[in-house]
Amino acid sequence: MPDHTIQSISTYDARFPLPPGAGTDSIHATSQYCLAMTLLSTGSGPRGSGFVLTLGEGNTLVCRAIEMLAKPLQGMTIESAMAEFGSISRKIADHPALRWLGPHKGVVQLALASITNACFDLWAKSRGVPLWKLLLDLPPEQFVRLLDLSYLQELLSEEIALSIVKGQFPSRAQREEILKRGYPGYDTSVGWMDYDDAKVTKLTKKALDQGFSAFKLKVGSRDESRDLRRAAMLRKLIGEQSTLMFDANQHWQLPDALRMCKELAEFRPHWIEEPTHPDDVQAHAELSRAVSPIKIAAGEHIANRVHFKNFMQAKALSFIQVDCTRVAGVSEFLTVSLLAKLFDLPVVPHVGDMGQIHQHLVLFNHIGLGLKAAFLEHIPHLRAHFVEPAKVKDGVYETPQEPGASADLKVLANAKCTP
Secondary structure, three states, X not given: XXXXXXXEEEEEXXXXXXXXXXXXXXXXXXXXXXXXXXXXXXXXXXOEEEEEEEOOOHHHHHHHHHHXXXXXXXXXXXXXXXXXXXXXXXXXXXXXXXXXXXXXXXXXXXXXXXXXXXXXXXXXXXXXOEHHHHHXXXXXXXXXXXXXXXXXXOOOOHHHHHHHHHHXXXXXXXXXXXXXXXXXXXXXXXXXXXXXXXXXXXXXXXXXXXOOOEEEEEOOOOOHHHHHHHHHHHHHHHOOOOEEEEEOOOXXXXXXXXXXXXXXXXXXXXXXXXXXXXXXXXXXXXXXHHHOOOOEEXXXXXXXXXXXXXXXXXXXXXXXXXXXXXXXHHHHHHHHHHHXXXXXXXXXXXXXXXXXXXXXXHHHHXXXXXXXXXXXXXXXXXXXXXXXXXXXXXXXXOOOOOOEOOOOEHHHOOOOOOX
């Protein structure tokens, strides 16, 4: 098995303007998606690509933090780095100066995510397999060593994590059929906040023709009647048999969230996403109780495994939307997925990666951890920029077959990686 040495580490600040109105919600009005890239060069061998999503000028800050945090990896072979990646990633995260800026939040956490995702991409490429297969092929003991389980020991020790993974081995074959039929997707791109009714209608009809049966609408308008009108319109367009979700992107304070969630319940949403401030565990718990049986979802702005643990313990969420480009990368995503397994909660990632990396991770979660195959968000706006864009047909993600984590950008395909 080739064991490539990380000879140099560099970053790339990728910025892509979106069509007017795309990507807009109740808080974020910028139609620009930016990727803070980590590039791990092995000389004549494969190159690891990892990234996190930002929305503009912050990309520069994340790239600079990557350069500072990634230094310990230079000169290591990828196999040695991944053999004890949980320990290595914790040492990187606990940088004696940069940890002060978090800890485990914000710019430094995003930088760690980009670095981690590049490591997993390089590892899978070195072994010549897609990331989902790499993870499924690992012995349970090696898989658990990928994880930083610190601050979770009262719930998720190494022994418990190992027992979960080992416990799913006998039934794996029953779930492997998903590799052939693909992983179901849902469409977010029909319902951006700045789209007018005509645009929502046109895009929804197109998505229905493409085989989607689940859709998400942005809510949190200053004019609350607009939210209710758009919700009624989309429910009518997709019919009673299709699945509808609403996403407030943290817009409401708790009294507003309580009122609006109850009003939106009329349209039978599968969930209401990010109804209030993402750090307010108690508010989410109160909402979950008050609006039941309507479900609450969140995760794209829950920064780390400890915060997710708090949400789960408080019974504040029904859907875990952990994102490997928002927490500390693939490794922490897998840790949060194990926590969700303990609490019997579905993992439905937010796709800050446009579904590129998560298409691998949800396959592992279903087959390897026995988590329910719910569906995976689909946002197509950057697909033209990836070397191997996620393939979605008839509303379903097809299983990726190329080595790596599907994270390579076309603009970098033939570029030299220089530190």
